[in-house]
Amino acid sequence: MSEKFSTEVASVATGTDKTAINLFHSAATPTNRGQIKEVFVGGVGTPGDNSATFYLGRTTAVGTEGSGLVPNNIDPAGPAGDFDSGLGVFSGEPTYTAAKQLLRFGLNHRGTWRWVADQGYELRMTATQNNGAGLKSTSSSSTQAYSSCILFEE
Amino acid sequence: MLRKTEHGRATWMDPGADRPLLEIKTVMCCHCGGHFQPEPGSGKIRGFCFTCMGPICGPGCQECVPLEQYLSNLEAGRDPSFRPIIVPTS
Numbered sequence: 001m002s003e004k005f006s007t008e009v010a011s012v013a014t015g016t017d018k019t020a021i022n023l024f025h026s027a028a029t030p031t032n033r034g035q036i037k038e039v040f041v042g043g044v045g046t047p048g049d050n051s052a053t054f055y056l057g058r059t060t061a062v063g064t065e066g067s068g069l070v071p072n073n074i075d076p077a078g079p080a081g082d083f084d085s086g087l088g089v090f091s092g093e094p095t096y097t098a099a100k101q102l103l104r105f106g107l108n109h110r111g112t113w114r115w116v117a118d119q120g121y122e123l124r125m126t127a128t129q130n131n132g133a134g135l136k137s138t139s140s141s142s143t144q145a146y147s148s149c150i151l152f153e154e
Numbered sequence: 155m156l157r158k159t160e161h162g163r164a165t166w167m168d169p170g171a172d173r174p175l176l177e178i179k180t181v182m183c184c185h186c187g188g189h190f191q192p193e194p195g196s197g198k199i200r201g202f203c204f205t206c207m208g209p210i211c212g213p214g215c216q217e218c219v220p221l222e223q224y225l226s227n228l229e230a231g232r233d234p235s236f237r238p239i240i241v242p243t244s
Binding site: 033047058060097099100101102103105107108110111112113114115116117118121123124126127128131 | 158160161162163164165166167168169170175180182186187188189214221225228229
């Protein structure tokens, strides 16, 4: 049975191509594919009527992350996973697979957004070292801060 | 056999509202695995693959490379549109 993990970032400012979370396989010879089950994004700080567009896509190389977080197994007694996550602010963006978006959505800073996949229709990532998926803002009407969380299985 | 017409669900919430502002269903492209919102009448070009029997997200995915094959291609470092040629032996 697959194990369920979560990774999150407390606050990352939006802009043009500003990655919040980059989830990637850290194992040298991965044997499993990660599957993103749920994504949450919500504004933090003083809310305002500003908007941002977010993009979730597969990544093929890690960037230069602001900090790292080893995803937590939702089952406290469960084993550690093979995935690692880089959190913003990135000084070098991860490499995204061009023209193959997994999700795209717009959000007002006052709002909260959640996406959940049905069983069997999760966003699948490749079983290759340093490959995975990234959540980034692609454009925004101003610089706003958002927190985000990704729940996935491996 | 019935096909599922909803593969995911996106919800927009507002702190001042007692219920979600907007809930939409998303469907998964059977070739790239991305999710999109079906919007009849929007003018966006989507499609349906009668080999995979699933929706496709746009012209970039019109060539039939099933998701499993696509992911295998990426993992093997092959051309993402690679499909093996299957030849009958009898």
